[in-house]
Amino acid sequence: MSRDETRLPIYTLNIPGVPVYIVNSLEILQRVDRHIDTLPFAPMKAQTCKKVCSVSQAGISKIYGNNLLAQDGYLYSHQRASAHAGAPGSSLNSLSRSASRVFAATFDRIESQGRTTVDLYDFIRQATFDATSDAMYGPHNPFRIAENLKDWAVFESGLPLMFIGLFPNILARRACQARERLVSAFIDYFGQNKHLDGGSLFVQLTQKVNDSTGLSLEDKARIEVGQVAAATFNTAPGAYWCVWQVLSDPVVFKDCREEVMRLVDEVDGFHTIDLARMRTECPLLVSTLQEVMRFYGTATSLRLIYEDTMLGDEYLLKKGGAVLMPNSMFHTDETLWGPTVHEFDHTRFLRTGQRKSNTKHPAAAFRGFGGGHVLCPGRHLASTEMLALMALVLVRVDVIPPGGKWPATRTGQSAGRALPLPKERVLVDFIPRAAGKWRVVFSDENNSGVNLVAEDIDSTKS
Numbered sequence: 017m018s019r020d021e022t023r024l025p026i027y028t029l030n031i032p033g034v035p036v037y038i039v040n041s042l043e044i045l046q047r048v049d050r051h052i053d054t055l056p057f058a059p060m061k062a063q064t065c066k067k068v069c070s071v072s073q074a075g076i077s078k079i080y081g082n083n084l085l086a087q088d089g090y091l092y093s094h095q096r097a098s099a100h101a102g103a104p105g106s107s108l109n110s111l112s113r114s115a116s117r118v119f120a121a122t123f124d125r126i127e128s129q130g131r132t133t134v135d136l137y138d139f140i141r142q143a144t145f146d147a148t149s150d151a152m153y154g155p156h157n158p159f160r161i162a163e164n165l166k167d168w169a170v171f172e173s174g175l176p177l178m179f180i181g182l183f184p185n186i187l188a189r190r191a192c193q194a195r196e197r198l199v200s201a202f203i204d205y206f207g208q209n210k211h212l213d214g215g216s217l218f219v220q221l222t223q224k225v226n227d228s229t230g231l232s233l234e235d236k237a238r239i240e241v242g243q244v245a246a247a248t249f250n251t252a253p254g255a256y257w258c259v260w261q262v263l264s265d266p267v268v269f270k271d272c273r274e275e276v277m278r279l280v281d282e283v284d285g286f287h288t289i290d291l292a293r294m295r296t297e298c299p300l301l302v303s304t305l306q307e308v309m310r311f312y313g314t315a316t317s318l319r320l321i322y323e324d325t326m327l328g329d330e331y332l333l334k335k336g337g338a339v340l341m342p343n344s345m346f347h348t349d350e351t352l353w354g355p356t357v358h359e360f361d362h363t364r365f366l367r368t369g370q371r372k373s374n375t376k377h378p379a380a381a382f383r384g385f386g387g388g389h390v391l392c393p394g395r396h397l398a399s400t401e402m403l404a405l406m407a408l409v410l411v412r413v414d415v416i417p418p419g420g421k422w423p424a425t426r427t428g429q430s431a432g433r434a435l436p437l438p439k440e441r442v443l444v445d446f447i448p449r450a451a452g453k454w455r456v457v458f459s460d461e462n463n464s465g466v467n468l469v470a471e472d473i474d475s476t477k478s
């Protein structure tokens with residue numbers, strides 16, 4: 017049943033014993049967001065520690081503490097540490113610089129091979145995974161070891177079953193075994209303090225919270241496996257649809273390539289591109305990224321109901337139930353986005369006068385990275401990675417689809433993801449463009465983030 021069928025802002029699913037409320041309207045969602053203590057997100061994180069990471073009972077007791085929702089408890093302290101490390105500033109710049117180095121090396125490799133055929137999703141998945149894990153863990157990144165990368169792929173394939181928690185040791189046996197080997201890899205990483213030698217502020221700060229909570233080395237390693245999942249699970253499909261859209265849509269392709277080419281300078285015989293400039297000098301590229309997240313986004317926020325909660329004086333949410341808030345509802349609401357809501361419009365997020373649409377949507381209608389008290393701390397890093405991949409694909413290679421024609425866009429399954437996987441794999445040819453050497457940098461020129469969510473847009477105004 018959808019919003020268009022029910023025309024209701026919120027409705028209850030008839031599941032015996034567990035009231036499940038589906039929120040269809042942005043206004044109701046914003047009311048839910050205000051009830052931090054009775055409709056919290058923290059229990060979802062605690063469940064992830066249990067079900068996905070298999071943290072020990074002693075560790076779970078420490079995570080819960082006296083009160084799972086205490087502001088100075090583990091979960092909120094961990095959230096604050098991540099938010100601080102992922103916010104615009106020198107920490108984010110160094111994460112982005114590290115990710116850019118990995119992308120640059122990936123394209124250097126392609127260039128050295130000449131015309132190369134790649135599976136587009138595999139290429140993007142690997143590039144974003146290598147970039148994110150190197151940015152997070154530095155020179156001792158456990159995923160520079162091929163065996164750990166293989167284990168990750170097996171573990172990732174079992175994640176949806178682990179989240180559901182239905183006999184994972186039987187139904188996702190290989191994934192559970194792979195997780196245990198990954199836990200060993202992180203025991204080695206943290207046990208030898210490798211994070212202190214070039215690991216990111218993200219990892220340093222969250223480890224401090226783990227240490228002050230008294231978690232064992234093994235539990236710290238288990239939680240980190242969950243962190244890797246949060247940091248990589250959505251960036252790959254997000255980057256895929258961004259690259260797909262700029263390559264397969266001729267208008268988007270022309271506009272974005274022209275814009276990004278303006279960032280390429282000739283310096284000492286090198287084609288030089290400073291990816292830090294994308295954030296402020298490529299509004300079309302940024303608008304395309306945001307439209308991809310609106311148009312393809314499949315994230316659904318889930319909150320557990322701790323106490324009976326009134327939303328205004330109209331709707332009662334009963335203790336013990338759950339609230340589901342599917343982004344696709346808010347992202348396809350014509351009253352928010354106007355009559356072109358079902359079209360892909362890469363100019364939608366530009367300023368008035370520069371975009372095609374006459375409708376000015378409210379900034380809070382974009383929920384690609386969550387909102388309110390559950391805002392993705394990795395949003396600036398993930399956005400920078402997605403922009404960087406679009407930019408480098410546009411300036412460094414020509415991409416030829418199978419038979420010279422882009423197939424129709426077909427999205428596949430999205431179990432638990434904020435964006436869907438592609439339905440089928442597409443093999444493309446990469447042909448290096450400009451002859452000569454490339455220098456890809458990420459300067460400290462400015463400290464801006466990629467401001468897509470209402471909270472960031474508001475904070476840049478003040």
Ligand code: HEM
Pocket residue numbers: 057061095098148246247248250251252254255315316317318383384385386387389390391392393394395397398399434435
């Ligand atoms: C395209 C990539 C990404 C997308 C689309 C995405 C999306 C989201 C969304 C929608 C939420 C809110 C969930 C809810 O309301 O229930 C969220 C939360 C979260 N994300 Fe991301 N994310 C991405 C990348 C990342 C990265 C790179 C990191 C870490 C470096 C990260 C770490 C987290 C964490 C830890 C939370 C929980 C926040 C909290 O505790 O309050 N994500 N993400």
